[in-house]
Structures are given as C-alpha cells and as structure tokens.
Amino acid sequence: MPTLVSHPDEVRVLSRRFGQGAAEIDKYVELDGYKAVQKAIEQGPEWVINEMKASGLRGRGGAGFPTGLKWSFVPKTSEKPKYVLVNGDESEPGTCKDHVIFLHDPHAVIEGTMIAGLAIGAKMGFIYLRGEYRYLLKIVEKAVADAYAKGFLGKNIFGKEGVDFDIVTQTGAGAYEVGEESALMESLEGKRGVPRIKPPFPAVVGLYGGPTVINNAETIASAPHILLMGGADYAKIGSERNGGTRLFGISGHVERPGVYELPMGYNLKKAIYEVAGGVKGGRKLKAVVPGGSSCPVLLPDEIDVGLDFDQMGKAGTMLGSGGIVVLDETVSIVEFALRTIKFYQHESCGWCIPCREGTDWLKKTLTRFYNGGGNLKDINNIQYLAENMMGRTFCPLGDAAAMPTLGFIKKFRPEFEEYLKGARTEKTFITTEELIGASH
Amino acid sequence: MSTVTDSIFTPATAERFDKLVTLYPVKRSALVPMLLYAQDEVGYVSDAVVAEIAQRLDLLELDVRGVLSYYSMLRTKPAGKYNVQVCTNISCMLVGGYDILDHCKAKLGIGHKEVTPDGQFSLEEVECIGACCWAPAMQVNYDFHDNLTTVKVDAILAEYAAGRGKDVK
Numbered sequence: 001m002p003t004l005v006s007h008p009d010e011v012r013v014l015s016r017r018f019g020q021g022a023a024e025i026d027k028y029v030e031l032d033g034y035k036a037v038q039k040a041i042e043q044g045p046e047w048v049i050n051e052m053k054a055s056g057l058r059g060r061g062g063a064g065f066p067t068g069l070k071w072s073f074v075p076k077t078s079e080k081p082k083y084v085l086v087n088g089d090e091s092e093p094g095t096c097k098d099h100v101i102f103l104h105d106p107h108a109v110i111e112g113t114m115i116a117g118l119a120i121g122a123k124m125g126f127i128y129l130r131g132e133y134r135y136l137l138k139i140v141e142k143a144v145a146d147a148y149a150k151g152f153l154g155k156n157i158f159g160k161e162g163v164d165f166d167i168v169t170q171t172g173a174g175a176y177e178v179g180e181e182s183a184l185m186e187s188l189e190g191k192r193g194v195p196r197i198k199p200p201f202p203a204v205v206g207l208y209g210g211p212t213v214i215n216n217a218e219t220i221a222s223a224p225h226i227l228l229m230g231g232a233d234y235a236k237i238g239s240e241r242n243g244g245t246r247l248f249g250i251s252g253h254v255e256r257p258g259v260y261e262l263p264m265g266y267n268l269k270k271a272i273y274e275v276a277g278g279v280k281g282g283r284k285l286k287a288v289v290p291g292g293s294s295c296p297v298l299l300p301d302e303i304d305v306g307l308d309f310d311q312m313g314k315a316g317t318m319l320g321s322g323g324i325v326v327l328d329e330t331v332s333i334v335e336f337a338l339r340t341i342k343f344y345q346h347e348s349c350g351w352c353i354p355c356r357e358g359t360d361w362l363k364k365t366l367t368r369f370y371n372g373g374g375n376l377k378d379i380n381n382i383q384y385l386a387e388n389m390m391g392r393t394f395c396p397l398g399d400a401a402a403m404p405t406l407g408f409i410k411k412f413r414p415e416f417e418e419y420l421k422g423a424r425t426e427k428t429f430i431t432t433e434e435l436i437g438a439s440h
Numbered sequence: 441m442s443t444v445t446d447s448i449f450t451p452a453t454a455e456r457f458d459k460l461v462t463l464y465p466v467k468r469s470a471l472v473p474m475l476l477y478a479q480d481e482v483g484y485v486s487d488a489v490v491a492e493i494a495q496r497l498d499l500l501e502l503d504v505r506g507v508l509s510y511y512s513m514l515r516t517k518p519a520g521k522y523n524v525q526v527c528t529n530i531s532c533m534l535v536g537g538y539d540i541l542d543h544c545k546a547k548l549g550i551g552h553k554e555v556t557p558d559g560q561f562s563l564e565e566v567e568c569i570g571a572c573c574w575a576p577a578m579q580v581n582y583d584f585h586d587n588l589t590t591v592k593v594d595a596i597l598a599e600y601a602a603g604r605g606k607d608v609k
Contacts, residue, residue, distance in 0.1 A: 002574050050591070081465070092528040093568040124465075131476055131513045132569050134582035168463045173476045174513030176567065190471035190497070192510040210467050251531040251572040258573045293530055293568075323572060325530055339533055343567050349510075 056243025095321030239265025291320025
C-alpha cells in the first residue's frame, strides 16, 4: 500500500482529502465534496470555462496544455454526442501520482469529470485506468456506484430537471502507448492502441466521432478545487502562467521518496534536498530525470530551477508527468540509458517506422555497447538515430524515446567513451562495420 | 440468462458481459475489458474465449486476435496460479529491482514468462507498474507489493504458496 508522506512546504489543494477516508462518499461530501459541480450547474458552462482559464491550470499528463482553453475548443453545437475521457492510463516510468488520487480521492475524479461534461455539454464521461490498477478500478467503480445511488449521477442529477450525466469506468490491458490521447480513444473503442492523425483534434472529432475532451486524471481532479476556491486564487498559488499545485512523485536515490504536492514553480533542488530529504546515504548526486523517463536528464548544476512547464523548458528539459527520478553517483548512465530505451522499444506500437525501427536499433546498439561490444562510432550512431526520430512520428512516443537518449549522449559523452576502455577485451559481438561489410 | 447459449463462462461472468456491452455507444468498446476479465476467469485467452467474445461483439475472430496481440497483459497460454510480475523500470532498478527479479528467478527456479512445474507460480519482468515512490515493487496477479526486500519477497511468496495470498480476480 502506498505510504503517504508530508512536508511543511507542501500546499495541500489536490491532496487535502488524502488519508481521510474520502473514498467513501459520505466522507467526501462532508469534506466539501460535490459542492463544486452543483455550483457549476448553477453558474453555467461559460462561468466554468472562465474559471478554468483564470486558474492557469495546465495539463498534468505532461503536455501542459491550458485546460480551460482545451475545453473552450469544443464546439457548442454538435450533431454527434460529446464526451469526456479521463486518462488514468498512468504508465510513464517514474510516475505514480494518479495511483494516489484514485486510491484516496476517487470522487474528485468523478466530480471533475462531471464539471468537464457540464462545461462542454457532454452527458457521458469515461474514466480509463490502466489494466494493472485493478484494485484502484474497484475503488473507482464503487465510488461511481455510490454517486449513482445518491442521485449525483444518472438522470436529473442533484434533483435538477434535465441535467443528466453518466460515467463508465474502463480498464486497459497493458500498453504505455494507450496513454497518448488518440491511442486512448482507439483502445476505448475496442481497437489496438495506435495513434490517430491530427488534425482533426479530439475536441472536434474524438470518441465515436464526437467532440471529446481528454484530460489526465490529476487535471480532472483539480477542477472541483479550482471552482471552490476560484480560478484566480488557484492561479496565485503557482508561478507565472503555471497555476496551482502539482503532485510530484520523487523516487530513486532519495531519503524520503513519495508523492508530494508542491506549488508550481517550486525549486527542483529544494524538492530533492529538503522535501525528499536529499540523496540517499549522503551520496553525491549524479543526475536527475525530472518528469518521467522521457524527459532529458539534468546534471547536478542544472537543478536550481523552478518546477513549471516554462522554466523546465528553458532548462532544456520538460516538466512532463511530474515524476522526478534521482540518480546518485553509483549509477552507470550507459546502463540507465539502455534500461530507458528498452522500455520505449517494448512499448512502441509499431505504427510509425521511425519509432518502431529507431527504438529497436537504439536498443540493439546500446545493448551491444553495454555488453562490451561497442565502439566510438556507436556513440555518434546513437545520436544520429535519435535525432532522426524526433518529430517524425504520429504521436510523441518517438520523441519520448529519442529525447532522453540524446540527453544521456550529450551530457554524458565522456562516460560513454570511458565505458569503452573498461569494456571486455575479447570481442563477442559483431561490429556495425563488420555487419555492413559482411553484406557487401 | 446469458444472451449466449452454451457460454464457456460462469453464469456471473456471462451476466457481467451481457451488461458490459450495453454500457457503451458501440458494443466493441467492451472488447479490451472483456478479454481481461475472461483471462482472469479462464487463466488465459483460449481459442474458445476468442470465439465467444467475437460472437458477443459481432466481430470476426481475427478482429479479436488483432486486439489481443497488442496488449501486454493478455496472454494466449496459461500462466501460473500466481503470476509474479517484477518491475525493473528505472525507479525500481535504482533501488534493487533487478535483485528482486533475480531472487524470484532463483527462488522459483524459473525465468521470464515461465511457469513452475506445479503450475503454482509464473514469473514476468514487467515495465513500470506505477509504484515508483514505493520501489522496488511487484504485482502478484493484481496485488501490489512494494518497498520490497528479498526477505519480504520470501515471506510474500510463502503466503501465496500456502494458499493464503489474495487471489484477485
């Protein structure tokens, strides 16, 4: 069972009900639950969207797109039904924040889904959890059933004539790619989780061809809090153009790993050294992967930076999914880079050739390199391969594999070169030159 | 009564599937959960499972197999009664995920995607299971076990071997 952690620097908005039994509907209601959605029904869609815009909330899945703006893109009238789709297919290595939300505050996700539905004129929402989260799916399913029993879901919700909203929960069955929004829709439609070409964007043509808002579970769970405290006040907690707080999962070599709720813009160095208690055993810091495994690595002298989408972008990396992975001096970057690319190779859906072939060759090259059969040219080849995957795929998985690889090669090139010296002397692997030579 | 006569599933599961197809605007949306729930009951996605699900959703068996082959949790061969899935992705790897995997291999005497001769356990090295802050972690069937040590793993496996572990369906 995930242990809850706390630190005085935390600002508890999203996590304020954690550990208080709010998975039970009565407790949730007692803690101001389902007030925000009723307020939204009274005030109307325009008010909701304006509050969301004012909040400065940006997509917590990793892309950081302004949520209010996303909701406003949905056409007011549509021949086809509109939908809300909640992305709980949390799979980015280093990320376990949605896990905690579903466990401790499932009703916040439900209420947020309803609010999004009201804002865009949808009458149905889907909450999609990754297949591995079966025990969490059961918690969410119970929460949905309880909400129906109270008349919070279904027809004429909260006794309001003509206000209907239904929620269906859904499980995946193991696929990182399905966390990409268009692949998520494909999966929910009962297909292989491969991405769709964009445009059209889901806000116009989404699930079953209808306009659809797709938000990460944390984004959706933030909505009720924003409406209760007001968008402007929520925005004030965070940094410029990055409203509110965020759940940061700090893992790896730290004294106190855990999911902490920190204001957007909080200093990364402080998050590691103060909030998470510093590097484990007082060892030296080697590197930080700041927002899930797809984010380019930061060196120890690069971590004095604010944790928001813009500042992390300026630092040459990304805020991503908020999963901060800390590496101490004992870590071999060659091994770490290989493990990272192994994941993306395994998860590439195979739809786009640069990703399918690129991840495979990166894995092959890095595997040989790691096992002692590499040479200096491999380092350039890895960089060349990764650079040629960037921006050449339907969905961002290709980039997600290429970006960290490039980061490791660029920032740790001397370590890769050094690795060759310590490598085995007897040649057990065929080199690229020999491979090419053999075919000529 | 189930809409499918001669269903291969238990009455409870058959009924659940009857309901599942009514929840979505399109029946096919029930496919992925249906495959997973069927696997929970049968142990794997057998030919008979594919045939009945295709029938229930008005799909070709080929369509079902096309989807089945995409998702990594779905399997077409039986696993052990307790499927041990050890995460070795970055957060787990940094704090001993591979030691846990090696320990399980030695303890169970099997490798990746293998089953013990008595059919009790199977082992898999899996990608990130979303327990990074409580690493190293593994799942046995759907149960999460975190902050693992080799000693803790021994105790957990002993519980399952004694039939006392939760058999989550």
